[in-house]
Amino acid sequence: MSNWPLRAGSVLVTLSILLLWQAVTASGLVAPVFLPSPSSTFANLWRGLIRGDLLGLTLSTMERMIYGWMLASLGGILLGALIGLSPRARYWLTPTLELLRPLPASTLLPVGIALFGLHPSMLLGIIAFGAVWPVLLPTIHGFSAIDPRLREVARNLGIGPFSFAIKFGLPNALPDVIAGMRLSLTACLIITVVGEMITAQQGLGATIMMAARSFRSTDLYAGIILLGVVGAINNALLGIIERALTPWRTAHA
């Protein structure tokens, strides 16, 4: 299947947006201090990556994001499997979870700072808290919504609860779990950056905040573009992993 016209189209759209941006800045409609030209933004981005500390800052943000994401995924999958497989756990935990779920992670940051101080692992905990929901809810669904016929097959074969969780629950939940992990990674990036902004820990978030406060608009936009690129790469990588882990979903006769 050839989809190069579609690809070419997507490149064209991106280029025209950049051109529009360039045209707006060249026309002088907006002061460069609010909206720098794309050429100077990219030049600055390049300089920052090659000579400055932008690369290090990006890596430290990504590290925090990935640790938070792994924590959220692990917690979400374990808790989700427990709730999905055990009706009792569902009854006991659901009310608490429904109370916690709507809380924006950023509002917990002041609480976290007050309780644990500005410790890096406090921020990780907050990131994991905010990003656990997109994993937890689909995992619960994936583990609980196993076809009754398959449950019957398992019972007839005398398959124990642990084997059932591994051989029936996990693969049944896997597509939902991976989709949730993709959403979760995006949530992680957002919470990481906001967390860095609020707690002023080293990373892109704090850098963007500082750049904005000191009217270094090219730095600000360079940081934002970098975040966008990080997010897009994350999503593409996870798409590949998803196809590798769930081959039966793409298998056709």
Next chain:
Amino acid sequence: MNAPLAPAVAACAGPAIAFDGVRLDLGGKCIIDGLSLTIAPGEFACVVGPSGCGKTTLLRLVTGLLSPTLGQVRRFGAPVDGPSRDVAIVFQDYGRALLPWRTASGNVALALEAMNTPRGERVERVAGLLDKVGLTGHGDKYPAQLSGGMQQRVQIARCLAQGPRVLLMDEPFGALDALTRQALQDEIAKLISESGATALFVTHDLDEAIYLGDRVFALQGNPGRLAEVIDVDLQRPRDQLRTREHPEFLRLRHVLFDHVQKTH
């Protein structure tokens, strides 16, 4: 009883399956009432009847997924107290009974894993079972890549992997096209006679019941109870053309048909 006993199980005394005055209430409704029947080891028994007469419930009572409200169900003399690997069941909806995330081989291997067959033996056993059901070379395909008939063959292979003494089938060919159905009828008859297992086969197709069965149990509904038992005295192996044109086949078909008309 004219059941041809397979040598492997002929020595086993007493019936393979016995219903003794079984009544089953579900949700305040009487589903089955006063059902008594016995099936000999190695016998191929078919169950027909109108929908809602408790055919599927009958199978669930044999597996032990349901327990009778009154009376007793016994397998090889022992009261049924839950599912056993001696009893395998082939469901009609093969699409839902197979694990979509496992290949054909993986689905068959599931039964061996459940029985703790050593890993080294599994590959060979699975390949042998797939050969047996005519799926040589299809082991690496996922259920979504197989036709309905092939998926049902995978399910049958998984059931045979259990090495069952009793094979229960719940309208297994009901969703298949006519040609595939006939091919699978002949294959299941052969597999059952080779394995010596006792078969309990539920269908709504009267011809299928006579074609496959040593005996046909006709149920009637509301509540489900035994209406008639017909002995099928037709030579084996049976043949899709000759058996179906045999005067005895036609006579039995009349008897059964009249009966179903009467009780409907």
